[in-house]
Amino acid sequence: MEVLIEPFEAEFVRTGAIAAALVGVLCGVVGCYVILRGMALMADSLAHGVLPGIAVAFALTAEAGGGEPDKLAIALGAVVAGLVTAMATNAVLRRSPVRPDTAAAVVFVLMLALGVVLISRVEGYSVDLTAFLFGDVLGVGEGEVVVSAVAVAAVLALVALLYRPFLLVSFDRQRAAAAGVPVDRLELMLLVVVTVAVVIGFQVVGALLVLGLLMAPPAAAALLTRRLPAMMAVSAAIAAASAPLGLLLSWHLDLAAGASIVLVAVSAFVVLVVLRPAAE
Amino acid sequence: MKGAAALTARGLDVSFGGTPALVDVSLEIPSGSRVAVLGPNGAGKSTLFAAAVGLVAADRGSIELHSRRVAFVPQHLDVDPTFPVTVADVVRMGRYGDLGWWRRFAERDRGLVADALDVLGIGSLGRRRFGTLSGGERQRALLAQAVAQDAEIVLLDEPLTGVDVPTQEAIRELLGRWHRAGRTVVVATHDLASATRDYDLVLCLNRRVVAFGPPEAATTEEVLYETFAGRIVRVGGLMVDVSEHHHVE
Numbered sequence: 001m002e003v004l005i006e007p008f009e010a011e012f013v014r015t016g017a018i019a020a021a022l023v024g025v026l027c028g029v030v031g032c033y034v035i036l037r038g039m040a041l042m043a044d045s046l047a048h049g050v051l052p053g054i055a056v057a058f059a060l061t062a063e064a065g066g067g068e069p070d071k072l073a074i075a076l077g078a079v080v081a082g083l084v085t086a087m088a089t090n091a092v093l094r095r096s097p098v099r100p101d102t103a104a105a106v107v108f109v110l111m112l113a114l115g116v117v118l119i120s121r122v123e124g125y126s127v128d129l130t131a132f133l134f135g136d137v138l139g140v141g142e143g144e145v146v147v148s149a150v151a152v153a154a155v156l157a158l159v160a161l162l163y164r165p166f167l168l169v170s171f172d173r174q175r176a177a178a179a180g181v182p183v184d185r186l187e188l189m190l191l192v193v194v195t196v197a198v199v200i201g202f203q204v205v206g207a208l209l210v211l212g213l214l215m216a217p218p219a220a221a222a223l224l225t226r227r228l229p230a231m232m233a234v235s236a237a238i239a240a241a242s243a244p245l246g247l248l249l250s251w252h253l254d255l256a257a258g259a260s261i262v263l264v265a266v267s268a269f270v271v272l273v274v275l276r277p278a279a280e
Numbered sequence: 281m282k283g284a285a286a287l288t289a290r291g292l293d294v295s296f297g298g299t300p301a302l303v304d305v306s307l308e309i310p311s312g313s314r315v316a317v318l319g320p321n322g323a324g325k326s327t328l329f330a331a332a333v334g335l336v337a338a339d340r341g342s343i344e345l346h347s348r349r350v351a352f353v354p355q356h357l358d359v360d361p362t363f364p365v366t367v368a369d370v371v372r373m374g375r376y377g378d379l380g381w382w383r384r385f386a387e388r389d390r391g392l393v394a395d396a397l398d399v400l401g402i403g404s405l406g407r408r409r410f411g412t413l414s415g416g417e418r419q420r421a422l423l424a425q426a427v428a429q430d431a432e433i434v435l436l437d438e439p440l441t442g443v444d445v446p447t448q449e450a451i452r453e454l455l456g457r458w459h460r461a462g463r464t465v466v467v468a469t470h471d472l473a474s475a476t477r478d479y480d481l482v483l484c485l486n487r488r489v490v491a492f493g494p495p496e497a498a499t500t501e502e503v504l505y506e507t508f509a510g511r512i513v514r515v516g517g518l519m520v521d522v523s524e525h526h527h528v529e
Contacts, residue, residue, distance in 0.1 A: 036363060097297055164376045171365060171373065175425070178333040178352030178435065179377040222362045226409050231364040 007251035024239030045108035051115025053081025082195035135206030212262035291341030351431035361411030374428030
């Protein structure tokens with residue numbers, strides 16, 4: 001029992017576990033739409049597309065803050081860059097005959113390259129780039145947990161309010177359009193929701209690993225459930241449980257914290273695939 | 281309502297990447313009528329439906345449905361077999377248009393859903409996951425959704441293609457039921473015999489409107505040859521569309 005409790009006696013681990021669990025619930029729910037709509041590459045693109053916004057926000061606020069950037073500005077910069085990524089992908093799709101995955105990949109590398117170029121011009125950013133890519137779950141402060149909790153609650157409330165139209169658009173956009181659902185606006189709203197989930201998530205587990213929380217728990221839940229509400233609940237539970245379990249592994253085996261959380265989440269999917277549970 | 285227009289198109293042009301899909305399409309479909317849309321694959325039948333529901337934009341001209349209560353059953357639905365909806369969920373979605381985004385299901389809504397499952401003979405499949413159904417069962421579930429929608433205008437894109445005989449029969453019964461209820465039903469089909477027998481109006485389409493009117497006027501041999509660009513043969517007393525192995529029964 002001591003083995004299970006010991007890591008969480010440290011306050012920074014407890015805080016990190018709560019932050020990661022919050023992000024897990026958000027990504028677990030939002031990720032259901034990501035996999036149902038085949039938006040995996042789009043989500044990856046968003047996760048990396050936020051980089052230029054972060055670099056600009058860093059450059060604008062770090063000097064005034066004595067080298068310490070404004071975290072709210074960083075989050076806002078990330079959201080704006082994420083939306084630019086989503087809209088640029090949409091524009092490429094509408095103006096050329098390329099496939100959706102190609103459009104997402106082209107914009108993804110464009111934004112990533114732009115982010116790295118901008119970062120190379122910002123003094124003192126190299127250390128923070130590591131935090132961007134891999135997160136810093138054990139460095140999350142209590143204030144950030146509160147902000148994250150509010151943001152997570154707001155996004156989940158929005159997802160609940162838009163449950164029916166999101167389901168209609170995800171199931172069949174043609175029928176949704178015929179039923180009078182504003183398909184384009186809802187698809188944009190869905191991209192905004194995924195972007196916000198990515199922005200909240202990357203600060204905890206990093207841009208590279210947030211995709212793991214967006215993809216693995218919903219994929220695992222899809223193997224166990226027949227209906228979307230159940231899929232969302234199971235997915236959120238798997239993602240949230242991955243936080244303390246991952247930190248437990250990280251503590252005892254001296255592993256990177258964020259990566260351990262994502263490894264646990266992905267392991268749940270792998271185990272279920274191997275066991276091949278009946279979906280019916 | 282009968283006699284007023286359910287759908288109006290005026291000089292409609294639609295293209296994809298510079299390739300015209302519909303050219304100068306003008307027509308008016310009266311409310312309460314049954315309309316068969318005939319044409320070879322690539323004639324623009326699906327594009328006409330997509331333009332009507334606002335999924336593709338017109339390059340020129342306009343197309344308008346004169347009701348907000350529209351049900352559309354597209355030709356192909358490639359649903360991920362793991363998509364987490366049951367058959368009952370799919371049919372319940374038909375009520376979302378009336379209920380809006382938040383209003384709860386009332387007795388009438390539940391009754392419409394149960395009736396729709398019943399009419400299509402899939403009441404026993406309600407708890408099955410949609411992705412595990414056969415092609416015919418899926419088509420029945422999607423039609424049940426359209427029934428539950430209680431729409432004034434129903435657009436069906438080749439509902440008989442690739443389904444079993446009992447499902448074809450169920451669809452024919454459904455078309456009769458909608459007609460008796462005064463609904464406007466527009467059906468894209470390759471079934472020439474049915475088009476001349478079961479519908480009030482026939483639209484022969486090959487990117488342009490070749491003919492539009494009562495079956496006896498709009499399905500003359502000359503019109504059908506022009507519509508199908510010669511890919512049509514006479515077998516006994518029937519014209520048969522041989523453009524993509526589509527046959528009349």
